[in-house]
Amino acid sequence: MPDGAQPILDVRDLKTVFLTRGGEVHAVNDVSFDLRPGELLGVVGESGSGKSVTMMSLIGLLPMPPAEIRSGRAIFDGLDLLQADDDTLRAIRGARIGFVFQDPMTSLNPVFTVGFQLMEPLRKHMGMSKAQARARAAELLDLVGIPDAAARLKDYPHQFSGGMRQRVMIAIALACDPQVLIADEPTTALDVTIQAQIIELVKDLRRKLGMAIVWITHDLGVIAGIADRVMVMYGGQVVEQAPVRELFSDPQHPYTRALLQTVPSLRGKRAERLRVIEGQPPVLGAPPAACPFRPRCGHALERCGRENPRRLAVRPGHEVACFWDPASGGERHA
Amino acid sequence: MLNYTIRRLFMAVPTLIFISIVIFLLLELAPGDPMAQVPLTVPAEVKQKMREALGLGEPAPIRYWKWLTQIFWVEPLHLFDSLFGTNFSDGYQRAISWQTRSPIFDIIAQRIPQTLWVVGVAYVVAIVIAIPVGVYSAYRQYSLFDNVGTFVTMIGFSVPPFFSGVLVIVIFSVWLGWFPSIYDTTLRVTDWDSFLAQLRQMVMPVMVLALQITSQISRFMRASMLDNLNLDYVRTARAKGVSEPTVILVHVLRNSMIPVATVIALGIPSIFGGAIITEQVFKVNGIGQLLIGSIEANDLPMVQTLTFIFAVLIVLFNLIADIIYGILDPRIRYE
Ligand SMILES: Nc1ncnc2c1ncn2[C@@H]1O[C@H](COP(=O)(O)OP(=O)(O)O)[C@@H](O)[C@H]1O
Ligand SMILES: [Mg+2]
Secondary structure: OOOOOOOOEEEEEEEEEEEEOOEEEEEEEEEEEEEOOOOEEEEEOOOOOOHHHHHHHHOOOOOOOOEEEEEEEEEEOOEEOOOOOHHHHHHHEOOOEEEEOOOHHHHOOOOOOHHHHHHHHHHHHHOOOHHHHHHHHHHHHHHOOOOOHHHHOOOOHHHOOHHHHHHHHHHHHHOOOOOEEEEEOOOOOOOHHHHHHHHHHHHHHHHHHOOEEEEEEOOHHHHHOOOOEEEEEEOOEEEEEEEHHHHHHOOOOHHHHHHHHOOHHHHOOOOOOOOOOOOOOOOOOOOOOOOOOHHHOOOOOHHHHOOOOOOEEEEOOEEEOOOEOOOOOOEOOO | OHHHHHHHHHHHHHHHHHHHHHHHHHHHHOOOOOOOOOOOOOOHHHHHHHHHHOOOOOOHHHHHHHHHHHHHHHHHHHHHHHHHOOOOOOOOOOOEOOOOOOEHHHHHHHHHHHHHHHHHHHHHHHHHHHHHHHHHHHHOOOOHHHHHHHHHHHHHHHOOHHHHHHHHHHHHHHHOOOOOOOOOOOOOOOOHHHHHHHHHHHHHHHHHHHHHHHHHHHHHHHHHHHHHHOOHHHHHHHHOOOOHHHHHHHHHHHHHHHHHHHHHHHHHHHHHHHHHHHHHHHOOOOHHHHHHHHHHOOOHHHHHHHHHHHHHHHHHHHHHHHHHHHHHOHHHHOO
8 A cells, every 4th residue: 555645535524414204313423534546444333333324425325315414525536526416426436436235136136137237337437339348348247256257248137146246246346447446345245155255356356456445344354354444433433543453453442442352253262252242333313422432331431421532643544532541541641 | 938928828728718617607507587578478489499599498518618619619710711701610600699699709899999999098098197107206205296196196096987987077078068978989080070079089988097097007106116216226226327317217117117017917908897887987889888788688698708708818918917027027037
């Protein structure tokens, strides 16, 4: 990763709210992060912590209403995505920013051939003729490791296994050679062995194509081996962000520390039962006035109930939003 | 797919035979005497002779067999003869209506155009209106358009044609005098004037039938679109940067049409039945009126044949619906 390079995606203070019948849901609160070219950023957090909504906000994939982007900016290659109109976003989606979603069984359209679905972005964004698009589609299927690629273009999604469908989804996302690939829990719905294959595939493709990747997961173990940096989300906020080694060796936030204890392969001690974090992630009806993790936190201080901690750099590139200091066991002093 | 179709066709044969037996026996056992209308002054021996002339003396299985061969052998032969000028059907007795003493299929052939004109046009009009309305209502769920649509289709659903029919007659014929209240079957379309007259007399029955059918199909279309709009593949299509019209009219519509096409196909035979009331209200002498008239006159062969034709249509369109399903849904096609 070229350190210090200009970020390809720079998100500042993103706030996304859902206007529901039961009132507002503050799904994303002041999220900021950046992504450098060629980098793999892991985004971790329990289900409901706002990972998907953050990414979908950037690129106009949220239904509005009920969603509303309250504030923030997201500079992608010099352009603020949050200010861009629909046509501009549409021209970026699938061309310069590719998406892979969680469930490969439902993410493909069941009534169209895989070839049609793969050729669609090629024809739309690259202006290819049918024949050109077909040739490129076959190349792409081959690239993601689908045997007999040219013949399989005529097949329908139900004729592929789950893992193969996710490969097709990856091929679609990469069709137009995007600068950024956003993979939203791409392996969560797959068996462990298939999951490992998909991770290997993405590693391999990244080496070949060099795009930046945002890899969303709720399982730290999945991205331990592939991420450059990790961003931990809780209650719609970024609670910690660090280079991957540092996050594993020196986790600062109690939530990160708890998450690490739920990863069996990293702790290794078989006798020790997998720890689960007690309690439920919050659904925020208002912008958080206190630390959202406080009710589940074992180290909560008096101050945590009065104030929502801001992010603070403990070291260059390692930020945490927490008043508690693991080194001293007391309040952190900046 | 072809295999499947052929298998289904063969499976339809026993079904139809069973239905034909049930129809024959039910009507056979129903009370009623074709001689009931003959004046009492006619002596009993003469009545008996008339009965025999109608073939009533023979036992039921033999009459069933005769009826079946007439429908499936004699009538197709006759049709072939009249198309190609051959004489295969010479010497065979065609199925005869008791009431009019003329061949049943000749009468049906006279009545079908009226029904097809009114019912067929209504069905086509309904489909052409219902599909875009359903699509747009779903796309803009809870909008003014959707709410008005919901209100109108609720009325279309719940108001029976014998009421809406009379209502439009009162409004458009009696008060406004725009359209004739009685359908003139003798009208022949020869020039622009007669064509316009034909259109004018069709407007009201078509309107009444189309309102009902549009309501049903547009509700189905809307529900089916709504089922699909929130599915993951729609998000995938948007994530690919596909334009919104393509997302809705290609990706979502193609999936949503699968159940709707089935409903449309299954509905076609039932419109013949459903048109009975409308034909009655507007005095269209189509198939529906023929059936009612034959029931009143105890014209057993006519009623049996018409009922059986309805049954054949239902079985046939079930098959067609299955085939359409297979064509639209690759998951079925490749079983
Ligand atoms: N369409 C919606 N309407 C209302 N709330 C929503 C909607 N989509 C997501 N949310 C809320 O946003 C929060 C974050 O969701 P999400 O980003 O999907 O979580 P994650 O991807 O981290 O599992 C959740 O609390 C969820 O309830
Ligand atoms: Mg998610």
